[in-house]
Amino acid sequence: MKEQEYLYWLCRVPGAGPVTIQKLYERYGSFGAIYNMEGRRFREDGLTDQKTAEQFDRWKARLFETTEEYRALGSRGIRFVSVLDQEYPERLRHIYGNPAGLYVKGRLPDDSLPSAAIVGARNCTSYGFQVARMLGAALAGEGVQVVSGMAAGVDRAGHEGALMSGGSTFAVLGSGVDVCYPAGHIALYEEIQGRGGVISEFPLKTKALAGNFPARNRIISGLSDLVIVVEARVRSGSLITAELALEQGKDVYAVPGMVTEELSRGCNQLIRQGAGIVTSPEDVLEFFQIKRDKMLKLREKNDKVLAKKEKKVYSCLNLQPKFIDQVAEDSGLTLSDCMTVLLELELRGYVEQPAGHYYVRKI
């Protein structure tokens, strides 16, 4: 019986959180020893409460079952990387309450490469989505590993950006590593496995429970050197991640937004409190001391190649969704001209439609 197998069993015991496991390990010296201990002892030593101690005793009988499960992980393309392993991320070893083991599909972030987390609201605006995608692409393009949570909105945009530029990206889930949540992101889930990894500390088949997400957020910030918050409301999960990052001694950056926008209030508040400000990917790359020959610009699109009408329409648009009626009025074109030009611009990648007949510039 290997230590890892005892550890795997320990991780499966309900109520045995990372902090408890660490305390037990420090006290008794090996996971095998913990298994052979009576649950009563843990309570007497003041390491667990009555309920957890009883759980330990109850789960002892299931060692065979968990070991079978552990050994079968490989055939499902999943690895269980524990603190005992060399491969366990260095960054995580130093945070409080680091998980005793991680389920991984794909790879874990490379300790020698820089990594950044991109987090933000799920119900983001198209501004947030585009900025997150652009940052993901720019950072990953320079070799920065992009870590996020595979949620809708900003998380997804960060991953997509990284995938677009061919870099590596890692998703930390609030569910079991074999559960794709949200289910609609199945294509993203699979692509990330090929180009980085999907990571979770929760046992297989765990559903995405609301209580899991703060715990997941500590791993996101733990795996990164800095955390970028793209869009966040004042009381939101993204700000929790930022707080955890500060507790772990990581740097926090925020993307500013309009002061009137609900979804930018959280970010603006972070900036006021002293977070780094992201006005272009350079601000982040500077942190990693990565120099680029060519300046990256937020608005890379060159409108010089556009025809006259196209330029007229393009200049009416910004990052706030604008309805086509308004575009027609502002540009002075007829509605049907406007439709032709906008489709042309859309196909050439200059604008996009966040919702039907609403248009924004694409960056």
Place this chain on the structure above:
Amino acid sequence: MFGKVCGIGLLGVEGCLVHVEVDVQDGLPAFIMVGALAPEVREAQDRVRTALRNADFRFPPKKVTVNLSPADVRKSGTGFDLAIAAAVLGAYGMVAWREFEDAVFLGELGLDGRIKPVRGVLPMVMEARRRGKRRCYLPEENVREGRVIPDIEITGVADIPGLVSQLRCPGKKAAAGKGQPPASAGPFPETYDVDYEDLQGQALMRRATEVAVAGRHNLLYIGPAGTGKTMAAKRIPTIMPSCSREEQLEITKIYSICGLLPKEQPFMSGRPFRSPHHSVTVQALTGGGRDPSPGEMSLASGGVLFLDELPEFSKQVIETLRQPLESRSVVLSRVCGRYEFPADFMLVAAANPCPCGHYPDRNRCRCSEAQIRRYLGKISKPILDRIDICTETSPVGFDELKGGKKAESSARIRARVEAVRQIQKRRFAGRKIGFNSQMTAADLQVFCRLKRQEELFFRNFYQRNGLSVRAYSKILKVARTIADLDGSEEIGYAHLCEAVGYRSLEAKYWKSPGGLEPEGRRP
């Protein structure tokens, strides 16, 4: 002793001539009625007997047999009372029934001998004329409605004594008829109390509506509450081609059967607009009952069926729309027969973009992507397949509300729509279809040929966005209508671009968060 007159009943939307035969014989006194009768027709015996007695007609006790022929057709409704009364009077020899073989009698009797109005007078009088009848005796209240039909003499009767005096000296009818409006009322001009002028701003919505009406495409509005979706839909009848006399009659027939005609002007001059609530049942939509009466779909025939809050309608209700949308009629089968009601309506639907209704304004809308997808996902896919044009509406700005310039009137839009309908009439002459929206795949080959440049563009677009075959043909059909509106023989680049903009819901919302796939991004 024998007597026979003609009455008339309803089978679905058509009138059905019924001979009421009465035979009076010696024997045990009885009043027997036969001939596939619904309960309300069988009850007529009590109404007729009592009404006649109360009008001071005394009958010797005899065995009275009443037969309504053809005896195998089910008869329902209360309109046979008057014919039965007339036939009984004839059989007892109180009136000379042989002089009334070219007349039909229609009306319900009260116990006091008064004659009450009935429903469905218009189709019944039409049938009477078709069968060569020259005269029609109707309750006073129904006279105006009956006079809509030309070439048939309509006489109103108020009660049994009035009827008997009419029957005994038909010459007096002219006197009775005096003071009434001249025979055959109408024509009634088409009027609406709404107009497109009232709708400020909303250029896209106006344009999409015009295209939809011109090619008779079904239409879906998506937009926040209070952006004028219902307002625009209500005004669609005002821009549909004006009603011909035949169409008006067809529409009026249905309303007559349902008893929905206004008293002052018992005629539907304009196209109907029906907006059933989203709690509507299948039966209310298709029509129903043992002796089926028309439902909302038939009431909307010739006009607009508007389904507000489309995602809220029950799935079953929406599914029942599918077949009528194809066949343009509703068929209800019952034990006693098969009834066909018209359902030739334009389907217009409206939906909010998300449960709260404010998307994409993220300051007000907090609906998650999944919520929005679930909300719009409630709309049945098969019904979306039958909606060619899907357009968005946006909140109206203050400047538009203030309304510096007056919006275009319905009359001007209608003129353009009518021109396009003429083009379609010529195009589809000799074919079964009449509108661009009805084109089949084979018709698309013939009428929607693209020129080289356009075809290249469309092929590119088709492949890059992974359109379905259905989406492809919808875009082509709509592009055809847009080209027609433009007066162009060929479908041009701009027409295609606009049609692409109206493509259906699922292609626009959340397929990929950025909408269309840009060049250079692999799938």
